[in-house]
Amino acid sequence: MPQKFDLSFDQGSLARRGAITLAALLAYCVGSWIVLPGIDASALIGPASPSGLASKIGRLSILALGIVPMLSALVLVEIAQMACPPLRRWAGATASNGRSLDGWVIVLTLAIAGYQANGVAVALEGIGALVPTPGLAFRAGVIGTLVAGSAFVVWLTSLVTRHGLGSGFLLLLAAPLLMALPSLLPSQILAWGDESQLTIPLTLAAFLAAASAVVAAARISAQPDGKGQLLWPVLIAYTLAPWLLVPLLPQFSSEAFLNALEAMKPGQPWRVAILPALTLVFYFLRARSLAQASSTPDEGVRWLPALLVAFAVVVSELIMVWLPAPLALDGRNVVVLVLFALAIIEGLGLRHSSAAA
Numbered sequence: 001m002p003q004k005f006d007l008s009f010d011q012g013s014l015a016r017r018g019a020i021t022l023a024a025l026l027a028y029c030v031g032s033w034i035v036l037p038g039i040d041a042s043a044l045i046g047p048a049s050p051s052g053l054a055s056k057i058g059r060l061s062i063l064a065l066g067i068v069p070m071l072s073a074l075v076l077v078e079i080a081q082m083a084c085p086p087l088r089r090w091a092g093a094t095a096s097n098g099r100s101l102d103g104w105v106i107v108l109t110l111a112i113a114g115y116q117a118n119g120v121a122v123a124l125e126g127i128g129a130l131v132p133t134p135g136l137a138f139r140a141g142v143i144g145t146l147v148a149g150s151a152f153v154v155w156l157t158s159l160v161t162r163h164g165l166g167s168g169f170l171l172l173l174a175a176p177l178l179m180a181l182p183s184l185l186p187s188q189i190l191a192w193g194d195e196s197q198l199t200i201p202l203t204l205a206a207f208l209a210a211a212s213a214v215v216a217a218a219r220i221s222a223q224p225d226g227k228g229q230l231l232w233p234v235l236i237a238y239t240l241a242p243w244l245l246v247p248l249l250p251q252f253s254s255e256a257f258l259n260a261l262e263a264m265k266p267g268q269p270w271r272v273a274i275l276p277a278l279t280l281v282f283y284f285l286r287a288r289s290l291a292q293a294s295s296t297p298d299e300g301v302r303w304l305p306a307l308l309v310a311f312a313v314v315v316s317e318l319i320m321v322w323l324p325a326p327l328a329l330d331g332r333n334v335v336v337l338v339l340f341a342l343a344i345i346e347g348l349g350l351r352h353s354s355a356a357a
Contacts, residue, residue: 021164069113085292117146166343210312217308237278
C-alpha cells in the first residue's frame with residue numbers, strides 16, 4: 001500500500017501527536033460546515049432538526065466528497081496490486097518507488113474528485129432555489145472547491161499518519177461516523193418509540209459481538225500489513241458489490257436490473273450472503289498478493305482472522321435486516337471504527353503497557 005496511506009503510525013511526543021490528531025479532526029468538522037460557493041444557505045434552513053440541518057450542510061459543504069475520492073483511488077490501487085503482485089513488490093522495494101505510487105494515488109484521487117464534483121454541480125443546479133445563479137461559473141466554482149477539498153483531505157491524512165495518533169486514513173474514514181454517533185441514539189428512539197427499549201440493547205449487543213470478532217482477528221492475524229489485511233478486503237467487498245450486477249445488465253430489462261440493484265442496498269437479505277463471501281475472496285487474494293510480493297517464505301493464509309471479520313460483517317448486516325434503524329452500522333463501518341480504535345490505542349502506547357503488565 002502507498003506509504004502515506006498505510007495503517008501504521010510514527011512515534012513522537014504523545015501530547016504533540018494527540019494535539020495534531022484533534023486539530024485535524026476539528027479542521028475536518030469545520031470544513032463540513034462551510035457551504036459551497038454559489039449555494040443559498042438560507043434555503044437549507046427550515047423545519048429540520050439541528051441534526052437534520054447538519055446532515056444537509058454536510059452534503060453541500062466544501063468537504064462534501066469527504067474521503068470518498070481517496071478511498072476510490074486506493075481501492076483501485078489495491079485491486080491492481082492484488083492482480084499484479086510485482087507492482088506491490090516494486091512499490092515496497094524502495095522509498096522512492098513508494099513516493100512515486102503515492103503521487104499517482106494523489107493524481108487519481110483528484111481526477112475522481114473532479115468527476116464526482118461535476119456530477120454534484122449538475123445535480124445542485126436542478127434543485128429549485130438552492131442555486132440562485134446556475135451556469136458555467138457556478139459549476140467551475142463547485143468543481144474547483146470540491147477538488148481543493150479533496151486535496152486538503154489527502155494532506156490531513158498524511159499529516160496525521162506522519163505526526164499524529166494512529167492512521168490519518170482511518171481517522172477520516174471514521175470521522176463521519178464519529179460525528180453522526182451523537183444523533184443516532186435519539187433517532188433510534190424516535191424511529192422505534194417504546195420498542196427502542198428492546199431494539200437499542202439488541203443493536204448494541206450485535207455491535208459488541210461484531211467488534212469483538214474484529215478485535216480477536218486483529219490479535220491473531222499474522223499476515224503482513226495486519227490491520228490493512230483486515231480492512232481492505234471489507235472495503236473492496238463493499239465498494240465492488242453493486243458492480244457485480246453490471247455484467248448482467250444486457251440480460252435484464254431495465255426494471256429487473258433496478259430491482260436487482262435495490263436488493264444490494266443496506267437492509268436487504270442478499271447482502272448478508274454476498275458481502276461476507278466477497279470479504280473472504282478478497283482476503284485470500286490480498287494475502288496471496290502480499291506473500292508473492294514478500295521476500296519471506298509463504299506461510300500460507302491464516303483463515304481464522306478472515307472468518308472472524310466475515311462473521312462481523314454477517315452480524316452487522318443481519319441486524320440491519322432484522323432491526324433497520326439509524327443506530328445500526330453495516331459491516332464496513334464496524335470494521336472501520338474498531339480498527340480506528342485499535343490504532344489509537346497503539347498510538348497511545350496502551351497496548352504495549354497492558355502487555356507488559
